[in-house]
Amino acid sequence: EPEVTQTPSHQVTQMGQEVILRCVPISNHLYFYWYRQILGQKVEFLVSFYNNEISEKSEIFDDQFSVERPDGSNFTLKIRSTKLEDSAMYFCASIFGGLNEKLFFGSGTQLSVL
């Protein structure tokens, strides 16, 4: 069964450093998403991406965040200058059509900012 792949599974970084989280969505999917879950909190929407541009973003997704689809397969989330509160599990998701119904999630990247 096709799946969304995320790398790395764990990332530890120092506060102020840049990190790039990588995702390979399912190959024929057109809509891509990043969500995150801070420990003990809800899963929060960060950004959606379609047709090589951001279609929607949340308040969390400020200027420190950016997304890119550098080639036909990868979808990346960059955090320019990490803060302690960025520590969370980051999930990438994709879907063929625009509806959220059956988002396919990756297994996540656990980001720890020290």
Added chain:
Amino acid sequence: DQQVKQNSPSLSVQEGRISILNCDYTNSMFDYFLWYKKYPAEGPTFLISISSIKDKNEDGRFTVFLNKSAKHLSLHIVPSQPGDSAVYFCAATNSGNTPLVFGKGTRLSVIA
């Protein structure tokens, strides 16, 4: 602001019994509701959904009930199996065109 609330962080049920997971929402614009299941070290996986035009949707051992007037939905699992032990997330959207809004999740433990 918690638009989707799962007030029980955990639930423990004996194998073979019914598991009932509850979810409340505050946004009356939500018209599509979903349950996702998450095992450790895996991403959430879609389980079952319900549109606001229905009050019940059933898929095998899983049934979701929607009470629009109370802004409440519940997931029933019967009979519960040890493999159902996972974190269950309730999520909601407006016609599927807005990003899913998730609750905090409920950790279900099914005891053999």
